[in-house]
Amino acid sequence: MAQLGQAGLLVALALAGYGAVAAFVGGRTGRPSLVESARRAGFAVLVAVAFVNAAMLVALLRNDFALRYVAENSSRETPTFFKVLSLWAADDGSLLLWNLVLAGYLTAVAWRFRHDRPTIFPYALGVMFTVQAFYLVLVNGPARPFALLAVAPPDGRGPSPLLQNHPLMAVHPPFLYLGFIGFTVPFAFGMAALLAGSRSGEWASLVRRWTLAVWCFLTVGLTLGALWSYSVLGWGGYWAWDPVENVALLPWLVATAFLHSVMLQRRRGMASLWNLTLVIGAFALTTFGTFLTRGSVLVSIHSFAQSAVGPTYLGFLTLVLVVGFGLVAWRSTTLRSPVRLDSVLSREAAIIGNNVLLLSAVGIVLVGTAFPLVVAALGGPQLTVGRPFFTGSLAPVLLLLLLLVGTAPLLAWRGTTPARALARLRLPLLSGALVMVLVAVAGSGGLRVVLGCGLVAVLLVGHVRHVAASLLATRRTGRRGAVRRRARGMAGYLVHLGLAVLAAGIIASSGFARQAEVTLATGQVRTFAGYQVRYDGMRTERQPQRTVLHTPLDVTTPSGAHERLDPRLNLYPAASEPIGSPAIDRGPVWDLYATTIALQDDGRSATVRLYHNPGVNWLWLGGLLMVAGGGLAWWPRRRRLRSASGSSLEVSPDACPEAFPARGPALVGEPR
Amino acid sequence: MSQDLLAVRLDRAPAATPRPRRWSPRRRLVAGAAVVLLALGWIAARGLTGSFVYYLTPTEVTVGHKTQVDQRVRLGGYVVRGSVRHVDDALAFTLTDRTTAMQVVDTGSVPEMFRPGQGVVLEGALGRDGRFHADTLLVKHDGTYRAPQPGSGAGG
Numbered sequence: 011m012a013q014l015g016q017a018g019l020l021v022a023l024a025l026a027g028y029g030a031v032a033a034f035v036g037g038r039t040g041r042p043s044l045v046e047s048a049r050r051a052g053f054a055v056l057v058a059v060a061f062v063n064a065a066m067l068v069a070l071l072r073n074d075f076a077l078r079y080v081a082e083n084s085s086r087e088t089p090t091f092f093k094v095l096s097l098w099a100a101d102d103g104s105l106l107l108w109n110l111v112l113a114g115y116l117t118a119v120a121w122r123f124r125h126d127r128p129t130i131f132p133y134a135l136g137v138m139f140t141v142q143a144f145y146l147v148l149v150n151g152p153a154r155p156f157a158l159l160a161v162a163p164p165d166g167r168g169p170s171p172l173l174q175n176h177p178l179m180a181v182h183p184p185f186l187y188l189g190f191i192g193f194t195v196p197f198a199f200g201m202a203a204l205l206a207g208s209r210s211g212e213w214a215s216l217v218r219r220w221t222l223a224v225w226c227f228l229t230v231g232l233t234l235g236a237l238w239s240y241s242v243l244g245w246g247g248y249w250a251w252d253p254v255e256n257v258a259l260l261p262w263l264v265a266t267a268f269l270h271s272v273m274l275q276r277r278r279g280m281a282s283l284w285n286l287t288l289v290i291g292a293f294a295l296t297t298f299g300t301f302l303t304r305g306s307v308l309v310s311i312h313s314f315a316q317s318a319v320g321p322t323y324l325g326f327l328t329l330v331l332v333v334g335f336g337l338v339a340w341r342s343t344t345l346r347s348p349v350r351l352d353s354v355l356s357r358e359a360a361i362i363g364n365n366v367l368l369l370s371a372v373g374i375v376l377v378g379t380a381f382p383l384v385v386a387a388l389g390g391p392q393l394t395v396g397r398p399f400f401t402g403s404l405a406p407v408l409l410l411l412l413l414l415v416g417t418a419p420l421l422a423w424r425g426t427t428p429a430r431a432l433a434r435l436r437l438p439l440l441s442g443a444l445v446m447v448l449v450a451v452a453g454s455g456g457l458r459v460v461l462g463c464g465l466v467a468v469l470l471v472g473h474v475r476h477v478a479a480s481l482l483a484t485r486r487t488g489r490r491g492a493v494r495r496r497a498r499g500m501a502g503y504l505v506h507l508g509l510a511v512l513a514a515g516i517i518a519s520s521g522f523a524r525q526a527e528v529t530l531a532t533g534q535v536r537t538f539a540g541y542q543v544r545y546d547g548m549r550t551e552r553q554p555q556r557t558v559l560h561t562p563l564d565v566t567t568p569s570g571a572h573e574r575l576d577p578r579l580n581l582y583p584a585a586s587e588p589i590g591s592p593a594i595d596r597g598p599v600w601d602l603y604a605t606t607i608a609l610q611d612d613g614r615s616a617t618v619r620l621y622h623n624p625g626v627n628w629l630w631l632g633g634l635l636m637v638a639g640g641g642l643a644w645w646p647r648r649r650r651l652r653s654a655s656g657s658s659l660e661v662s663p664d665a666c667p668e669a670f671p672a673r674g675p676a677l678v679g680e681p682r
Numbered sequence: 683m684s685q686d687l688l689a690v691r692l693d694r695a696p697a698a699t700p701r702p703r704r705w706s707p708r709r710r711l712v713a714g715a716a717v718v719l720l721a722l723g724w725i726a727a728r729g730l731t732g733s734f735v736y737y738l739t740p741t742e743v744t745v746g747h748k749t750q751v752d753q754r755v756r757l758g759g760y761v762v763r764g765s766v767r768h769v770d771d772a773l774a775f776t777l778t779d780r781t782t783a784m785q786v787v788d789t790g791s792v793p794e795m796f797r798p799g800q801g802v803v804l805e806g807a808l809g810r811d812g813r814f815h816a817d818t819l820l821v822k823h824d825g826t827y828r829a830p831q832p833g834s835g836a837g838g
Contacts, residue, residue, distance in 0.1 A: 350707075350708055351706075352707060353707050354707045354710050354711055359711050362715070363715070366718060366719065370718075370719060373726075377730065381730065391736050391738075391748070392736065392738075393735055393737055394735050395735075396735055398729065399732075402725065402729040403722070403726035403729045403730075406721075406722060406725055407722060425707075587800065608792060617792075
């Protein structure tokens with residue numbers, strides 16, 4: 011297996027290298043046959059990388075402990091399900107999956123453009139091959155997933171207990187990978203536009219839907235990551251501002267900014283250089299993230315192995331930054347957009363505001379994450395940036411963002427008068443003010459909570475009214491397909507509603523959560539937040555790979571219903587200390603969350619930490635709404651367009667042609 | 683309702699008629715963004731200086747005097763076996779970095795993973811009694827924790 015896997019990696023690297031050269035040369039010299047052969051090499055890379063992943067999977071399933079990776083991350087007692095997950099449970103193996111996903115995107119791009127070849131396609135393909143080649147170099151040298159041990163041990167060490175403690179581990183990393191790696195596609199097309207010096211803005215139209223899909227994957231990945239943190243780690247929270255969480259959030263924020271500002275380019279021909287900067291920035295941040303988490307720079311839960319790949323990442327990151335932003339600077343005079351802003355009270359200005367706020371958030375998170383590194387690199391003291399920095403600095407950004415999202419979609423493109431804007435905003439603003447007064451009078455929560463609740467209300471009322479009014483108006487006009495043509499606008503509003511729900515969850519859970527730590531003897535009852543909690547004594551359960559200590563709690567809810575919670579401690583042979591599994595009684599508004607801290611007298615008494623968390627489930631709902639909105643915006647509309655006789659008016663994105671000024675290059679067509 | 687919508691769609695028209703003003707929309711937007719950015723930057727800068735926590739070892743605290751009494755720091759090291767005592771509601775033990783040992787009192791909660799002999803990270807401050815008063819005790823999740831050496835990468 012080791013030899014086969016190693017050979018597969020070499021073949022894949024050779025193919026990727028060939029593809030990169032063939033695509034660039036073919037594009038430069040205008041030889042379609044060469045580009046075609048590069049395109050086909052993309053499929054071959056996928057086959058080779060899939061074969062390598064299969065080889066590692068077989069080695070894991072067959073307990074081939076001669077392989078160091080298998081010996082370190084699997085064992086005979088590991089359940090088959092977790093043996094499969096071991097493929098991405100540690101650094102070297104996850105790089106194989108990384109290559110597979112990247113090759114998948116490469117193939118998707120090669121397949122998507124099998125008939126129509128945009129002029130920048132060869133360069134984009136070349137950039138994708140180059141990135142693929144880098145990640146293949148990484149597993150052919152600095153990291154060696156197929157390294158053999160001199161003597162095969164009788165049994166392996168098993169996966170990290172924390173990673174095999176919950177099945178969510180099966181889906182959370184693959185979604186994050188789909189999100190992270192997907193930024194290669196917009197980056198490739200952006201770089202291609204820069205390399206070709208194309209002024210058409212074609213690339214932005216080409217990558218809008220790719221970015222949308224990637225954004226959806228990353229949203230799912232982040233939501234699942236928060237869900238995992240909440241359901242598994244047992245600290246009662248969902249976001250710890252751990253560097254690994256932060257580096258996944260950074261490209262998401264940049265992608266969100268891009269998905270907004272790309273509208274400026276497509277509708278108005280504005281912000282063309284800025285959008286290039288954003289896609290390069292998003293890709294650079296994903297590289298920075300992998301460097302941070304895999305380059306053994308930071309020590310955190312997630313930084314699995316001590317690997318030698320750090321310098322390689324740093325080199326690649328430097329290359330991306332220098333080449334990417336160098337090209338932007340070099341092309342800046344050619345690509346600068348001539349279109350100027352008409353009015354401050356316009357959708358354009360609001361989108362620029364959105365970008366300013368999202369990038370402020372990027373800056374804050376980046377500073378908080380990288381500051382300790384920079385200080386340490388300069389020989390300063392070791393320090394960490396605490397949670398208060400993130401929450402304190404990001405709270406005003408979130409509040410401003412809510413204000414903007416609540417009001418901006420009601421502004422027209424190109425500008426409106428203050429009087430008109432005020433007329434449209436009167437109802438949302440009044441509702442928001444009312445909610446603020448109510449929350450303030452109820453006396454719960456500080457200034458941030460009051461403001462946050464009011465702004466969520468502004469957003470909800472404004473959006474619901476706007477959506478309802480649009481749907482009603484469209485139905486009255488009775489044009490066939492009008493509702494469907496409005497779908498994209500509606501999709502955006504759905505994402506915004508998801509943000510409102512998410513923000514409500516964040517505000518509620520950070521403003522009104524309560525916690526207590528109680529020590530209970532068997533049969534003893536304590537009251538917490540209106541709940542009666544009784545400890546029912548410890549029970550031991552032996553499973554093949556671990557021993558589970560159940561510490562069941564009988565809970566009487568304020569309404570008198572009985573619930574059973576079963577927080578557990580899991581003892582793994584590979585771990586020196588037990589790993590807890592919290593138990594959660596989930597409700598639409600409140601969660602009761604219990605995690606066992608310690609056991610005394612052989613389990614006759616237990617110390618349990620109880621959390622009363624409001625609004626945490628709104629987070630998952632908000633994430634779901636955002637993904638649903640993103641998916642709706644992504645949904646292809648080509649079939650209908652073909653039947654619609656191809657008139658350019660029918661093809662316009664939002665079916666309100668009067669919103670389209672007759673200038674800027676990004677007007678015609680509904681490209682994918 | 684459709685009347686309302688129509689009005690909205692037309693409401694960009696007035697913007698086309700230029701009215702006298704000193705600043706162009708672009709300049710006004712840039713100025714607004716600059717104000718917002720400065721405000722956010724100020725909040726962040728204040729938050730940064732207020733919320734970072736130095737990461738020290740017992741040697742740096744007791745011999746190096748790298749911290750003052752009541753200054754919040756993180757302290758990393760190993761729990762000395764046999765030193766753990768429960769005093770009232772607190773947990774008292776000795777923490778070592780294999781060079782220097784110091785007394786620690788932890789008044790916060792103790793995670794289930796807490797065991798003598800293992801690596802922990804404490805958050806708190808040096809007290810006037812020369813002991814370290816911690817309110818947060820973190821246990822490194824994997825078994826491969828190494829107490830950070832001065833000058834090595836950020837631990838914790």
